[in-house]
Amino acid sequence: MNELIKTFKQSNGSIAVDGRDLHNFLEVKERYNDWFKDMQKYGFTENVDFISFTGKRVKPQGGRPQVNHALTLDMAKELSMIQRTKKGKQARQYFISMEKQAQLPQSPAERLQLVMQVTNDQTQRIEKIDSRVTDLEDNQFLAPGEYNYLSKAISKTINNFINAQQTGLNMKQRRELYKDINGGVKKITGIQTRSQLREGDFQNVQDYVSNWVPSTATLALIKQLA
Template identity: 50%
Template sequence: MTDMDQLIKILNHKGNMVVSGRDLYDFLGIKTPYTQWMERMISYEFEENVDFAVINKNVKDESAFGNVRKITDHALTLDMAKEIAMIQRTHKGKQARQYFIQVQKAYQQQARLPKTPDEKIHLLLENSDQVNRQVKQIDTRVTKLEDDQPIAPGEYSYIGTRVKHAVNEYVSAHHLVLNNKQRSKLYQDINRGVAEVTGIKTRTQLRKKDFDVADEFITNWVPSTATLQIIKQLSGVSEGQTELV
């Protein structure tokens, strides 16, 4: 606040930030004598000992008796100083008002800073918790982005090979002799199952998060009863004549 303090000096009066009425008067460049001007400002319903305090003080004046002259000054609250500045309706008045607003904001920010060791520790822990939450949120987003990435070409080929082996193993284990149309029903069955457990429409939509789910399904896959029934029908085998499973 050092730069702002050079505009109009901010004083401490009984623990409160105040402005000298005469300093404000000088900054605003008022031509009316100070006492008359201040009386008029106070008439805008400002209250003594609430909005301002009267201060009598001695100032050096070589033309006065004893080189000292008594003058009256006023300690103005920042709120009163802001209103007085606004009343002037001048560039200087606007400048002073903006200055007082900045001073108050800076003071409020300073007041919020921790002062005691306990307050500092509390703030440190609070900030640490906030950072941890932000890191977790970032980790979650990164993980989601990674999981939503398409599987690599090598992984896609692996799934395709696993599907082919699963179908061939089933055919071999059950000693089946199938034509291409019947075999295609097994491929349709296993691919449909992969799509259902991973929530996709076609195998080309597989994402990294789907890889393990798809791999496990293929390992445990067996054709559905409906698929086996269709294969029987395609072979012309009557129900009960030949068991495919």
């Protein structure tokens, strides 16, 4: 960026603007000392918004060295805006561009760090999106085909148990088996009825049904109902 107005870096790394150079660029007709005194009335504070220092040049007739000021970028922008001139607008835009430029990574290490940070941020956003999509998918109610599949799996598991007993079971006994397996499904999924099953429950219910055996209480009740 071409330097329109003299600036310099301070010991803390911040950018300061040469007060007299800004005064010249703005083409202010008033003497610098008088102009700067007037500008201080806008609430600028020494050692906060500006620092006074003595320039190397002296007056043509000799005497005291010129007093100059190192201005913060914020103060320089405000002074430029206060002038309400094209030059003031140009200076303000220049300082804004300088701020943006200063925020960009300068060294290869800083640029690499920025790339890594951007990549990490993108990865986190993608993971959050994936998590939300997964939550939405898991919370959808089972499709009719999946619901029918689990219903058939439950019936098949109960029939396999009955066949393994080598004795026929009456309707009351069968009803207790269905109550047992359906009660387990409700317990592991936290639902009230099977129609409330969601996509996220499908695999858990399938595994449960595949490994199901009646509880001791249900087996005892079946014997009583024989």
